[in-house]
Structure formats: structure tokens, C-alpha cells
Amino acid sequence: MKVSLLLVVVLAGLVGGFVRAESAIRSGDRIALVGNTFADQLRVHGYLEAMLLRHDFEEAVSVRNLGWAGDMLTARDRPTNFPSEVETLSSHQTDVIIACFGMGESFAGVPGIEIFKKDLGAFLVSHEGKSYNGKSEVRLVLVSPIACEDLGTTTPGTDRRNSELESYSMAMKEVADEAGVPFVDLFGPMRDLLSEGGAAEFTTNGIHLNDLGYWAVSQAFFDQLVGENRTPWRISVDAGEMKVTASGVQVAGVNGDEESFSFSVKELTAPNPAPPIEVALSPWISARRDTVTVTGFAEGSYELMVDGVSVATARHDEWAAGVAIDRSPAHREAENFRKAVKDKNLQFLYGWKALNQVHIVGERKNSSSGRALPAELIEFDKLAKRKDEVLRKGYEPQTRTWSWKLVPALK
Known part of the structure; x- marks a missing residue:
């Protein structure tokens, strides 16, 4: 993108x-x-x-x-x-x-x-x-x-x-x-x-x-x-001058040549979650995505790797225009965190808003399952609270290695 x-x-x-x-x-x-x-x-x-x-x-x-x-x-x-x-x-x-x-x-x-x-x-x-x-x-x-x-x-x-x-x-x-x-x-x-x-x-x-x-x-x-406009990650790379400016992250250890470039990235803020679809995204949405711009590459297509994981491949002119980077390891961890939030919410829902009222006030209230329901609701609430404690760890910033290489087959 x-x-x-x-x-x-x-x-x-x-x-x-x-x-x-x-x-x-x-x-x-x-x-x-x-x-x-x-x-x-x-x-x-x-x-x-x-x-x-x-x-x-x-x-x-x-x-x-x-x-x-x-x-x-x-x-x-x-x-x-x-x-x-x-x-x-x-x-x-x-x-x-x-x-x-x-x-x-x-x-x-x-x-x-x-x-x-x-x-x-x-x-x-x-x-x-x-x-x-x-x-x-x-x-x-x-x-x-x-x-x-x-x-x-x-x-x-x-x-x-x-x-x-x-x-x-x-x-x-x-x-x-x-x-x-x-x-x-x-x-x-x-x-x-x-x-x-x-x-x-x-x-x-x-x-x-x-x-x-x-x-x-x-x-x-x-x-x-x-009370603030969250600033997405912005990384601007000049491969020719071997210079990098960034917001949301801190960059160090810049090195490379005309066909490769790498540096370490210390995350200062949590990455923005990736949008759930890629098709026809508007400028409003594009402005919210974590983005990398690279100028000074020789002609060809370059693959970005983050800690050895392939994140994006684009032509030199596409990198120069800016490429949204929200499928990196950090973004995948963010998506897993969101899934954990949804799971915690589901456990809370089961304990707070039991879905089958027939076991609470209906004909099954005095059945074995109906009698077991109050204890089950308490257990769901305990599950939600335990998951809360795990989620309280929040975001733990990492330092990762970002590197670009010219894709050999496309030289």
C-alpha cells in the first residue's frame, strides 16, 4: 500500500x-x-x-x-x-x-x-x-x-x-x-x-x-x-546518505550500501493496529497507518525484513512514495493482544449476561444445569479477572532489526 x-x-x-x-x-x-x-x-x-x-x-x-x-x-x-x-x-x-x-x-x-x-x-x-x-x-x-x-x-x-x-x-x-x-x-x-x-x-x-x-x-x-492525536510510526530513510529520521520509534546502528540497508528500531509507542481490509482505503485511513519512506535506492524491488520476518516487498519508487508497514512482528503481536481482549470480554459476557434465560427463570431453573448455573457464572467472572491481570502487562516495547535487500530475481 x-x-x-x-x-x-x-x-x-x-x-x-x-x-x-x-x-x-x-x-x-x-x-x-x-x-x-x-x-x-x-x-x-x-x-x-x-x-x-x-x-x-x-x-x-x-x-x-x-x-x-x-x-x-x-x-x-x-x-x-x-x-x-x-x-x-x-x-x-x-x-x-x-x-x-x-x-x-x-x-x-x-x-x-x-x-x-x-x-x-x-x-x-x-x-x-x-x-x-x-x-x-x-x-x-x-x-x-x-x-x-x-x-x-x-x-x-x-x-x-x-x-x-x-x-x-x-x-x-x-x-x-x-x-x-x-x-x-x-x-x-x-x-x-x-x-x-x-x-x-x-x-x-x-x-x-x-x-x-x-x-x-x-x-x-x-x-x-x-486528549491527544496519536501519531503513527513514521520512518524516513535516505539510503544514499545513510540517514534516518523517525517518530514513534528510535533508530540506531544505520549501515548499508546501494543494494541493502539496515538499522535497529527501538519502539517508543505501541504500533497502530492494522486496518482489517486492504482494498480502496481512504486518505483518512492511510494517514493513520504506520508508514516507512525510503529514498536513494537503486532501481529494483526491495524486501523489508524485521527480525528475519518478511514484512513487505515493493519497488524503489513505491518505497520512495511511502509504504504502510502494519504487518510487522510488532503489529502481529498487537493483533494477538486484541484477540486476547476479545476473549476476556467473552468470558465476562458469559458471567454477566447468561445467554439462556430458561436456566435462570424458566422451566429449567430447578434442573441440574439450572442449579449449576450460578456457580458457573462465578467461574466465568473469575476467568475474566484472571485474563484482566494478563492484559495489564499492556505493551512491552521491543528493539528489532529492520533490513532491506534488493530482491535478486528482480534486479
Whole structure:
């Protein structure tokens, strides 16, 4: 994947659209996500949580996703005997609640905005003065709905929907500002992403994100939560002058000739996760990818190896234009970490949200399996907590050897 370095630099300054601010997330925070389908599916995809866990907080954070498909501020129905949200928040010793609402409410249109603001204020008041961690008042973060994607005839009235969603997002910001709580704007970044067009789709039905959509939106979500625009790895190599400049990593031991080049790379920040697809990626996405630019190579194709693992092969002119590097060993480790996050979330889900209610309140409640269920739920919770402890290791920076060689068959 070729990337224009100039384009990357320009867009990197635009992504997120804000300057560094105070982080809504603090070192060691125990985070609870609540809200609608968007929040619920953050658990399934795991991008945001993995990025938070691999961020350079002094003490790792911990996350519990309590999102529920279809939830709205005043419509959050649960099965009989389901544990209360207060119980779950207290069990997690929650420091901060990240609340994602506004999508379902927005279908009431402009006439429903004042009711939405009133309900949002009541939600904030419901947590006012509460201490779920047993030592300090819980903090809250409000998160806007995303923009609606135009998928043609399957999503009629997209312009009207986006006008409504923008109004609800602005209303949420007003409530957040008045209450003095952080606000995360996902509508704006999603709208900007969709405005670029291209073949890739980011949702399944206009409002429910697919894997690529969660990858992209999680980037903007993360930036606003931690109060900074995350800078991807940027390595610029002048093979002729044997000079290297870099951000996100530290380079040393540069050596080479006209047909080969190598140096050691000390990772300073976690690599950005690779996008789940490669086809027709937009400039917005390209600007988020870790990228290497190499000038001064003799004509031919060159293979990049990282610690002996083949990462990318491209022609000299493609290297000069910039090549996205997000299949390296570091990126593969990041993907394995995300899979571990998803597995932890699955164990928590099994313990918190048992899938077969017939064993809880139905005809099998007094069966052997029904009687065994409470103990099984406790074991799932223990599994989730053990996996939490493993994930707390977060990101451990490595120093690796990067080397390029002219591909002999293509000289």
C-alpha cells in the first residue's frame, strides 16, 4: 500500500480535529462502558479497549463493557433477576463511566431534542455523588452517536438522518459542557471519513459499524479520550546518505550500501493496529497507518525484513512514495493482544449476561444445569479477572532489526 508522505503529514494534523487536552482517562482507571448497540459492539471488535490497555499509562486501566443492543436513556430493559447496574459497577470498582447514547433517541427527530437533553441530564444526576470504587465519586464521559453512511437505496433519507444526528450530538455537547463532564464527538470524525468516498463501506446498514468502521472510529474515540492525536510510526530513510529520521520509534546502528540497508528500531509507542481490509482505503485511513519512506535506492524491488520476518516487498519508487508497514512482528503481536481482549470480554459476557434465560427463570431453573448455573457464572467472572491481570502487562516495547535487500530475481 503506497502512501504519499506529504498527504500523511497534512492529514495527521487533521485527524481528530482537536489539540491536546486533559485526558478523560487516568492512570489505573477502572472503566465501564454503557449504552447502545455501538457500545455493545465495541466489546466484540476490541480495537478501542486494546488501544487503551496498550497506552503508556503509568498503571494499566481495566475495562468492562456493559453496552446492550438497543439501549436508550429511558429504555434499558433487562431480564428478570438480572443484576442491577449498580451491582456490576460496584463489583468492577468503577472509576469512570463512558456513556454512548443518542442514536436511538435521534429517531424522534428535532421535536425530541429537548426531551433528550432532559433525559441526559437525569442520567448524569443519577450517578451524581455515587462512589462505585468505594473511595471517590464516579466520573462520567458522554459519547455522541456516529454519522449515518449513505448506502444507496437501502439507506433512504441519509441527509435528513445526519442533520438529526448532528443536532443530537450538539445537544449532548451542551449538556456535557453545562455539567462539566468530558464529551467525545464521534459524529464529526465519522462524517469527515464518509465525505472522502471510496469503495470501502464502514457500516452494515448505515448506522451499525462493520469491522473497518470500528477500526476507524476507535481511532478518533481513543484520541479524544486520552486528549491527544496519536501519531503513527513514521520512518524516513535516505539510503544514499545513510540517514534516518523517525517518530514513534528510535533508530540506531544505520549501515548499508546501494543494494541493502539496515538499522535497529527501538519502539517508543505501541504500533497502530492494522486496518482489517486492504482494498480502496481512504486518505483518512492511510494517514493513520504506520508508514516507512525510503529514498536513494537503486532501481529494483526491495524486501523489508524485521527480525528475519518478511514484512513487505515493493519497488524503489513505491518505497520512495511511502509504504504502510502494519504487518510487522510488532503489529502481529498487537493483533494477538486484541484477540486476547476479545476473549476476556467473552468470558465476562458469559458471567454477566447468561445467554439462556430458561436456566435462570424458566422451566429449567430447578434442573441440574439450572442449579449449576450460578456457580458457573462465578467461574466465568473469575476467568475474566484472571485474563484482566494478563492484559495489564499492556505493551512491552521491543528493539528489532529492520533490513532491506534488493530482491535478486528482480534486479
